[in-house]
Amino acid sequence: MILKQLREKLMACKAVKNHLFFVSLPTFKINRKIAYEMSENKKQQPNYSADNITALEGLEAVRKRPGMYIGSTDEKGLHHLVWEVVDNSIDEHLAGHCDTITVRINKNNSITVTDNGRGIPTGMHAKLKKSALEVVMTVLHAGGKFDKDTYKVSGGLHGVGVSCVNALSETLRAEVHRGGEIFEQIYKRGKPQEDVKVIGKTDKTGTTVTFQPDDEIFETLVYKYETLANRMRELSFLNKGLTLVITDEREKGEETEFRTDTFHSEGGLKEFVNYLDAGKTTILEDPIHVVGKESDVEIEVAMQYNSSFKENLYSYVNNIRTTEGGTHVRGFRMAVNRVFKKYADAEGYLNKLKFDIAGEDFREGLSAVVSVKVQEPQFKGQTKGELGNSEVSGIVSRAVGEILTHWLEENKRLAKKIIDKVILAATARHAARKAREMVQRKNVLTGSGLPGKLSDCSSRSPEKSEIFLVEGDSAGGTAKQGRDRMYQAILPLRGKILNVEKAMEHRIYENEEIKNIFTALGVKIEENEEGERVLNTEKLRYHKVIIMCDADVDGSHIVTLILTFFFRYMTRLIEQGHIYIAAPPLYQVKKGKKAAYAWDEEERQKLVDEFGGGNESGISIQRYKGLGEMNAEQLWETTMNAEVRTLRQVTIEDAPECDRTFTMLMGDEVPPRRAFIEANATYANIDI
Ligand code: 0RA
Numbered sequence: 244m245i246l247k248q249l250r251e252k253l254m255a256c257k258a259v260k261n262h263l264f265f266v267s268l269p270t271f272k273i274n275r276k277i278a279y280e281m282s283e284n285k286k287q288q289p290n291y292s293a294d295n296i297t298a299l300e301g302l303e304a305v306r307k308r309p310g311m312y313i314g315s316t317d318e319k320g321l322h323h324l325v326w327e328v329v330d331n332s333i334d335e336h337l338a339g340h341c342d343t344i345t346v347r348i349n350k351n352n353s354i355t356v357t358d359n360g361r362g363i364p365t366g367m368h369a370k371l372k373k374s375a376l377e378v379v380m381t382v383l384h385a386g387g388k389f390d391k392d393t394y395k396v397s398g399g400l401h402g403v404g405v406s407c408v409n410a411l412s413e414t415l416r417a418e419v420h421r422g423g424e425i426f427e428q429i430y431k432r433g434k435p436q437e438d439v440k441v442i443g444k445t446d447k448t449g450t451t452v453t454f455q456p457d458d459e460i461f462e463t464l465v466y467k468y469e470t471l472a473n474r475m476r477e478l479s480f481l482n483k484g485l486t487l488v489i490t491d492e493r494e495k496g497e498e499t500e501f502r503t504d505t506f507h508s509e510g511g512l513k514e515f516v517n518y519l520d521a522g523k524t525t526i527l528e529d530p531i532h533v534v535g536k537e538s539d540v541e542i543e544v545a546m547q548y549n550s551s552f553k554e555n556l557y558s559y560v561n562n563i564r565t566t567e568g569g570t571h572v573r574g575f576r577m578a579v580n581r582v583f584k585k586y587a588d589a590e591g592y593l594n595k596l597k598f599d600i601a602g603e604d605f606r607e608g609l610s611a612v613v614s615v616k617v618q619e620p621q622f623k624g625q626t627k628g629e630l631g632n633s634e635v636s637g638i639v640s641r642a643v644g645e646i647l648t649h650w651l652e653e654n655k656r657l658a659k660k661i662i663d664k665v666i667l668a669a670t671a672r673h674a675a676r677k678a679r680e681m682v683q684r685k686n687v688l689t690g691s692g693l694p695g696k697l698s699d700c701s702s703r704s705p706e707k708s709e710i711f712l713v714e715g716d717s718a719g720g721t722a723k724q725g726r727d728r729m730y731q732a733i734l735p736l737r738g739k740i741l742n743v744e745k746a747m748e749h750r751i752y753e754n755e756e757i758k759n760i761f762t763a764l765g766v767k768i769e770e771n772e773e774g775e776r777v778l779n780t781e782k783l784r785y786h787k788v789i790i791m792c793d794a795d796v797d798g799s800h801i802v803t804l805i806l807t808f809f810f811r812y813m814t815r816l817i818e819q820g821h822i823y824i825a826a827p828p829l830y831q832v833k834k835g836k837k838a839a840y841a842w843d844e845e846e847r848q849k850l851v852d853e854f855g856g857g858n859e860s861g862i863s864i865q866r867y868k869g870l871g872e873m874n875a876e877q878l879w880e881t882t883m884n885a886e887v888r889t890l891r892q893v894t895i896e897d898a899p900e901c902d903r904t905f906t907m908l909m910g911d912e913v914p915p916r917r918a919f920i921e922a923n924a925t926y927a928n929i930d931i
Contacts, residue, residue, distance in 0.1 A: 301383070302381060302382075302383060302407075302409065302410035302433040303410075304383070305383065305406075305407050305410035305411065305433075306410050306411065306432065306433070306460065309411055309460050312407045313327070313407060313411070316460055316461050316462055317461075317462050317463065318462075318467070318470075320461065321456055321461050321463060321464065321466065322466065322467070322470055322471065322474075324354070324407075324408045324412075324454065324456060325346060325354055325356065325466075325471060326474070327404070327405060327407060327408050328354075328356040328452050328454075329344060329356055329475075329478070330562075331358075331404075331405055331450075332344045332356065332358035332360060332450070333482060333485070333562065335358055335360025335361060336358075336360070336482060336485050337616075338360075340360045340361045341358045341359055341360035341361075341449070341485075342359065342484065342485060342486060343358065343359050343485075343486045343487075343488070344357070344358045344485065344486070344487050344488070345357040345358075345487075345488040345489075345490070346471060346475065346487070346488070346489045346490075347489075347490045347491075347492060348466050348468065348471070348489075348490070348491045348492060348493055349453070349492055349493075350492055351455065352456075352464050352465055352466055352493070353414075353453060353454060353456075354453070354454055354456075354466065355452070355453040356451070356452050356453075357449065357450070357451040357452075358451075359447065359448065359449040360448065360449055360450060361448055361449075362419040362420050362421030362448045362449055362450050363375065363376050363379050363380075363419050363421075363450050364376065364379075364421070365419055365421055365422075365426045365439060374426075374428070374438070374439040376417060376419060376426060376428055376439050377435055377438075377439055379405065379406065380405065380406055380409050380415070380417055380430060381406055381409065381430070381433060381434075381435065382406055383404060383406050384404050384406075405452065406433070408452070408454055409430050409433045409454070410432065410433040411433075411456060411457055411460050411461075412430070412432070412433075412454040412455055412456055412457055413431065413455045413456070413457045413458065413459075414429065414431050414454070414455050415429070415430045415431075415433075415452065415453065415454040415455070416428075416429045416430075416452070416454075417429075417430075417450070417451070417452050418442075418450070418451040418452075418453075419449075419450050419451075420445040420447045420448050420449050420450075423446070424441045424443070424444060424445065425441065425442050425443040425444065425445045426439050426440070426441055426442070427439070427440055427441075427442045428440070432457060468489070468491050468502060470896070471489055472489050472504050472506075473897050473900055474897075475487040475489055475506050476504075476506045476518075477515075477899070478506070479506035479507055480508050480511060480512060480514055480515035480518070480612075481511075481512070481515070481559060481562050482562070483508050483509060483510065483511035484507075484508075484509065486505065486506070486507040487505070487506045487507070488503065488505045488506075489506075490502070490503040491503070511532075511534075511543060511545070512530075512532065512543050512544065512545035512612045512614060513529070513530045513532045513545045515545060516546065516547045516610050516611065516612055517530065517547070518903075519555060519557075519610050519612070519899055519902065519903060520547055520610050521903060521906075521907065521915045522906040522907040522910050522912045522915035522916065523549035523550065523551055523610070523910065523912070524549055524550040524912065525547055525548070525550075526547070526548040526549060526550070526608075526657070526660055526661065526664070527547055527548060527657055530545040530546055530547040530610075531545065531546050531647065531650050532544070532545050532646075533545070533642055533643050537638045537641070537642065538634075538638070539617075539618050540615055540616070540617055540634070540635055540638045540639075541616040542571075542614075542615050542642045542643075543613075543614045543615075544611065544612065544613050544639070544642075544643055545611065545612050546579075546609060546610065546611040546612075547609075547610045547611075548608050548609055548610075548661055548664065549610060550608060551607075551608050551906075551910075552607055552668070552671070552747065552748055553607070553608070553811065554603070554607065554608075554609050554611075555609065555610040555611070555902055556568075556572065556575075556606075556609070556610075556611045556612070556613065557611075557612050557613075558571055558575075558612070558614070558630075559613070559614040559615070560614075560615055560616075560617055560620050560622075560630050561615075561616055561617060561620060562616075564628075564898075565622075565628050565629060565630050566628040566898070567624045567625075567626065567628040567629035568629060568630070569622075569623070569624075569629040569630030569631060569632075569635075570630050570632055570633055570634075570635040570636040570639075571613050571615045571630050571636070571639050572613055572630075573636045574635060574636035574637060574638065574639030574640035574643070575611070575613045576602060576606070577636065577640045578639070578640045578641075578642075578643035578644040578647060579602075579606065579609075579643070579647065580602045580605055581640075581644060582643075582644050582647045582648050582651065583605045583647075583651075583661070583662070583665065584600065584605075586648075586651045586662075587600075587662045587665070590658075590659075590662075592659070592662045592666070593666075596666065596669070598669060598670075598673055600665065600666070600669050603668075603672070603775055603776075604665045604666075604668040604669040604672060605665055605668075607664065607665070607671075607672075608664060608668070613639070615630075615635060615639065617630070617635060619632075620632060671747055671748060671749065672748075674747075674748075674749040675747075675748035675749040675751075675752065676770075678748075678749040678751075678752035678753055679749075679752045679768055681752070682752050682758050682761060682762070683761075683767055692762055693762060693763060694734065694758075694759040694762055694763055696719075696734060696735055697732060697733070697734050697759070697763050698719075698723045698726075698728075698732060698733040698734075699732045700726075700727075700728060700729060700730050700732040700785075701728060701729050702729050702730050705784055705785055706786050707730050707786075708730050708731075708732065708784065708785040708786065708787075709730060709731055709732070709785050709786070709787035709788070709789055710731075710732040710733070710734055710763060710764070710785040710787070710788055710789065711726070711731065711732070711733050711734070711790075711791045711825070711883070712734050712736055712760070712788065712789065712790050712791065712805060713733055713734065713735050713736065713791045713792075713870070714735075714736060714738075714793060714797075714798060714801050714870070715735060715736075715737070715738065715870075715871070716735050716737070718735070718791075718869070718870035718871050719733055719734075720735075721870065721871065721875050721878055722791065722870070722875075722878060724875035725874075725875035725876060725877075725878040725879035725883055726879070726883060727883075727884075731883065732763070732785060734759060734760070734763050736756045736759075736760075736801075737755070737756060738801075739800065739801055739804055740756045740757065740801070740804050740805060740808065741754045741757060741804075741808075742804055742807065742909055743757075743804075743807055743808045743811050743812065744807055744811070744906065744909035744910050745909070745910070745911060751812065760808075763784070764783060764784060764785065764788065764816075765782040765783055765784040766778055766779060766780050766782065766783055766813065766816070767779045767782075768812070777815075778812075778813055778814070778815045778816070780815055780816060780819065780821075783816070783821065785821075787821065787823055787890075788816065788821050788822050788823065789823045789824070789825050789890065790802055790805050790806070790822070790823070790824045790825065791824075791827070791870065791882065792825075793827075793868065793869040793870055793871075794827050794828075794829055794867060794868070794869075795868050798869070802824060803908065803909070804909075806822075806893065806905075807905050809822055809893070810895075810901065810905055811905070814895075817893055817894065817895055818895065820894065822892070822893040823890040823891060823893065824890070824891045824893060825883070825888070826842060826882065826888070826889040826890065826891060827867065827870055827873070827878070827881060827882045828840035828841060828842050828867060828881045829842060829843065829847070829867060830847045830850075830864055830865060830866055830867065831864070831865040831867065831877075832847060832850040832851060832862060832863075832864050832865075833862065833863045833864075833865070834854040834855065834861055834862045834863070835861070837854060839854075840881050842889070847864065851864070870882075904919070907919045
């Protein structure tokens, strides 16, 4: 049942774009460069007035090349518009002027963002002879943020300004409460429809922006509540004290109230770590919490140990997740290694050990969030997801080192518990390394080393080749007969593969099915200079790895088990877009010689209507419960033939959220699992 629900949840995503989770790849290189040039251009007075806001670029450029400014024009870009506005409101919060931000999805999929900050300035801009509000809304990068003295930082990666949102909106309405008056201006595709005008009196301050994304620009216009809510929850943890409210006014469903959530965190990252650890057995009563500031760099870190075997670390710079880590993460790790090692040595805990303790042993079962706020962040790496500022590592290392040293002295009993776990981790790591090396060495010794069960394809070009991981030998047999043997390989998996969420690492390498997956794919786990395990995908033999299981509860369970394995041990393959799920049909509808397939109820009904013309008595409907009910030809023409099949690509939209979900569904704590199922019960389509 549980897995059925996960499956349904995943299926629900399919409707949007054949994606299960959506990967967050920041692609804002160009923006950052512009932002940098801005800061070079403007190194002056810290006082704000309408004159500080300079005209720089036209909005036409944004409409011509929207991708350059907001990353893309797909669903991701659409949601990006919201963050562009919210970032400005968060800056008001960071500057100490705003404590509540509300995001409302309106009936027509337009968005309203309201904050109780100072309100965008409305005075006349001396040079441009226009209201500052109009300048902020119509001049690229005029948000006023590029002068680091005047403004605190929030979205270092976004920061292209609210004018971009204006340029990409069919209509936008700005309402400002400031100086006792309510100001309004309305724009269409970035162009003001009239001068800023006063429409009333007020005793509040703040800004409200309502925008309707332009259908000439965006491929989709439908906002996803979950996507917005998840990011707002994250923002509430990252900005303690700030209240974020989301409301969806599109439909009431069965309830009489609109869907709404309020996020507010007093505990900050401490609560974030508790949230991530739901479903895990934690070792400390309370996460260790570090808050500090050194030469303009603000640091906040929270860490907790749990009984799992994996490190779970998320890092942020100016509220933006850094998927590739960087100097802040390096500083954190340095401190953890140094302080724990020193403490364990001093206490004599490592005396009898016959092998070395590596940095990663201190991180097994560690959940941590590292967040820094930096004035001028430099981003590096392929996806610009890595912080480059070298001064940050020392600053973080000092702050964490100091608090951690103190904590260990104050909590000797818990410290011993953690060190015991570290020693266990080192022992397990040695066992795992041996097991892993055995599997990987065997490969080399036995020539091709390919698993006996693999029916390989003839092609040797990975870009064109695909492998089907098929549930069971019999379906494997059918798939083997039905496939295109030039490009399609078949690896049957026996029954349910190991639940890696509950298994020690070395057990994983001893598992026959998992060994077969490693060897068939040609990937290897190696250790880098820092002793971290990384997946080497250079010799990946197929660029599409397709999980093909029955469309029933057991099949869903198996898909989930395989996904758990990929998520925990081959994350990189998901990140590189190599993992897919096949979609076998649920029905065959037949009348005489005519036959067609249906993937859901709606399609089935359509076929029945089409074939029967209102008369059902001569129609036969076959419900496929398993792949085995199809013959080779049927399997080919519905599920395997690249020209007609549907594949769902597995991507990671929100890694912390995925982690929580896998822990919840596959881990050993029951209550959070029950809570998850209850919360997601609407996804369950009871049809087994
Ligand atoms: C420019 C200058 C100031 C505030 C803002 C822009 C501002 C922009 C947005 C966008 C959404 N909410 C916002 N709130 C403020 C500084 C204002 C001052 O010095 O009073």
